[in-house]
Amino acid sequence: METIRFEELEIAEPILKAILEMGFEQASPIQAKAIPAVLTGQDIVGQAQTGTGKTAAFGIPLLQSIDTKSKNLQAVVLCPTRELAIQVAEEIRKLAKFLHGIKVLPIYGGQEISKQIRSLKAGTQVVIGTPGRVMDHMRRKTVKFDHVKMIVLDEADEMLNMGFREDIETILKEMPEERQTVLFSATMPKPIMDIARTYQKDATVIKVVKKELTVPKIEQYYYEVKPKNKEEVLSRLLDMYDPKLSLVFCNTKRQVDELVTALQGRGYFADGLHGDLKQQQRDRVMNGFRNGKTEILVATDVAARGIDVDDVEAVFNYDIPQDDEYYVHRIGRTGRAGRTGRAFTFVVGKEVYKLKDIQRYCKTKIIAQPIPSINDVASTKAEKLLDKINNVIENEDLSKMIDIIEERVNREDYTSLDVAAAFLKLSMGESEQIEQNNPNYEDFGNTGAEAGMVRLFINIGKKQNARPGDILGAIAGETGMPGKLIGSIDMYDKYTFVEVPREYASDVIRVMGEAKIKGKSINIEPANQK
Ligand SMILES: Nc1ncnc2c1ncn2[C@@H]1O[C@H](COP(=O)(O)OP(=O)(O)OP(=O)(O)O)[C@@H](O)[C@H]1O
Numbered sequence: 001m002e003t004i005r006f007e008e009l010e011i012a013e014p015i016l017k018a019i020l021e022m023g024f025e026q027a028s029p030i031q032a033k034a035i036p037a038v039l040t041g042q043d044i045v046g047q048a049q050t051g052t053g054k055t056a057a058f059g060i061p062l063l064q065s066i067d068t069k070s071k072n073l074q075a076v077v078l079c080p081t082r083e084l085a086i087q088v089a090e091e092i093r094k095l096a097k098f099l100h101g102i103k104v105l106p107i108y109g110g111q112e113i114s115k116q117i118r119s120l121k122a123g124t125q126v127v128i129g130t131p132g133r134v135m136d137h138m139r140r141k142t143v144k145f146d147h148v149k150m151i152v153l154d155e156a157d158e159m160l161n162m163g164f165r166e167d168i169e170t171i172l173k174e175m176p177e178e179r180q181t182v183l184f185s186a187t188m189p190k191p192i193m194d195i196a197r198t199y200q201k202d203a204t205v206i207k208v209v210k211k212e213l214t215v216p217k218i219e220q221y222y223y224e225v226k227p228k229n230k231e232e233v234l235s236r237l238l239d240m241y242d243p244k245l246s247l248v249f250c251n252t253k254r255q256v257d258e259l260v261t262a263l264q265g266r267g268y269f270a271d272g273l274h275g276d277l278k279q280q281q282r283d284r285v286m287n288g289f290r291n292g293k294t295e296i297l298v299a300t301d302v303a304a305r306g307i308d309v310d311d312v313e314a315v316f317n318y319d320i321p322q323d324d325e326y327y328v329h330r331i332g333r334t335g336r337a338g339r340t341g342r343a344f345t346f347v348v349g350k351e352v353y354k355l356k357d358i359q360r361y362c363k364t365k366i367i368a369q370p371i372p373s374i375n376d377v378a379s380t381k382a383e384k385l386l387d388k389i390n391n392v393i394e395n396e397d398l399s400k401m402i403d404i405i406e407e408r409v410n411r412e413d414y415t416s417l418d419v420a421a422a423f424l425k426l427s428m429g430e431s432e433q434i435e436q437n438n439p440n441y442e443d444f445g446n447t448g449a450e451a452g453m454v455r456l457f458i459n460i461g462k463k464q465n466a467r468p469g470d471i472l473g474a475i476a477g478e479t480g481m482p483g484k485l486i487g488s489i490d491m492y493d494k495y496t497f498v499e500v501p502r503e504y505a506s507d508v509i510r511v512m513g514e515a516k517i518k519g520k521s522i523n524i525e526p527a528n529q530k
């Protein structure tokens with residue numbers, strides 16, 4: 001595709017300077033098409049994939065339309081959530097850095113209204129707000145729309161989903177007839193086009209059409225899981241891919257809270273975001289995620305729309321999204337502005353059919369993946385560590401270290417290979433110690449009813465005719481584990497497992513395989529869960 005430079009788009013000098021400072025090198029396709037169109041003053045519907053710069057596509061012409069000599073309110077942007085309002089205001093402020101005399105104000109619920117009123121009174125030309133709070137100011141007559149030239153509905157379809165239809169319609173009716181109305185989103189379901197027909201005049205639709213609705217640079221995978229395994233699978237994927245920042249979407253607030261507790265219990269830096277939190281808490285959580293203190297943000301769909309955080313390398317659909325469109329917006333939190341990303345979706349049972357619908361809607365392929373075993377996680381972790389070592393070997397002076405190792409190796413009866421292996425094991429942490437004779441294994445983490453326990457899948461061979469008590473007795477006898485410590489054993493047709501305290505897991509594994517459990521002469525094999 002032809003590249004368009006911002007200089008070719010008739011953008012005012014101070015704004016160009018700001019764009020340069022923001023590090024944008026060329027206009028994205030939606031920017032190249034929408035900026036000139038919005039500048040002509042016509043009504044526009046703009047659709048382009050997530051993370052392709054729609055904010056600046058309306059933000060640049062919006063700023064250019066402001067008369068800086070007047071202190072009247074001249075442009076309004078409506079966003080579905082406070083987080084998005086804050087972010088859009090931030091981006092527009094950056095674009096306005098060299099435009100003197102422009103005030104850009106985010107207004108949203110939860111923030112002290114008197115403070116907002118003071119700022120509005122002092123003269124604000126651009127307001128970025130959530131529909132509820134903007135309505136509130138409209139009713140109090142603390143905003144006046146008489147001089148508004150342009151209104152932007154960012155994520156209009158989501159505002160409708162959230163029940164803001166009436167508010168939006170009331171706001172639009174209050175605005176001058178001859179204003180410009182602009183809509184932007186990555187998805188354009190029918191209700192949006194209805195709004196467009198009712199409230200826009202001969203709108204021009206600008207679609208940057210791509211084959212698929214999702215960003216091609218996002219690798220998309222799915223995993224068939226059992227509900228009770230989701231937490232473990234999530235942990236394995238987090239350990240294996242080690243994303244800098246991750247966003248995990250759940251369908252309910254309760255699930256968000258539960259998962260945050262579970263992840264924190266497992267030692268992850270996780271935090272939760274949903275609509276039941278107090279406004280200050282929401283700000284605290286969002287800031288923690290933006291500055292990297294929180295590495296895993298668990299959220300409901302409040303964080304699905306428009307949120308732009310650098311370094312979100314993975315998105316997890318812990319629960320499959322209820323609407324096809326949500327899939328697009330959720331996974332679009334990664335792979336932004338040309339970067340790569342990964343999206344992982346968990347499906348339970350019949351949900352695979354929902355996944356089919358999603359793929360059809362997005363015109364994309366979501367690839368099935370087996371759940372990584374503990375061994376897969378460990379080898380990926382080892383690979384990553386070794387990659388880091390490469391760097392050290394190539395770039396650092398190791399002579400002193402080599403002397404120390406050499407001295408040790410000469411003194412003891414082992415090789416430098418042994419030393420390297422031992423170091424690798426140490427740096428991978430304790431959890432990998434129970435790998436060797438690894439049956440499929442599930443760790444319950446440190447919270448919940450089964451805290452501290454692990455479940456080991458085993459095979460007992462039908463011919464042995466062993467009863468549960470025999471097996472528990474045999475394990476206890478062989479490992480020295482007090483019998484009462486074995487949580488439980490379950491024997492089904494297809495699989496059998498024992499649940500034991502984590503610290504005994506490696507002992508139980510040790511007696512499996514070749515070893516016979518002597519006390520009762522029962523042979524226990526490691527098994528794969530099926
Ligand atoms: N021309 C550009 N060159 C490089 N980066 C850009 C450019 N335009 C915007 N960006 C950056 O790309 C990121 C994504 O932009 P933005 O949030 O506007 O995407 P969007 O299209 O609105 O996505 P969504 O559909 O998720 O709301 C932002 O960090 C923004 O600063």
Ligand SMILES: [Mg+2]
Pocket residue numbers: 054055154306
């Ligand atoms: Mg956006």
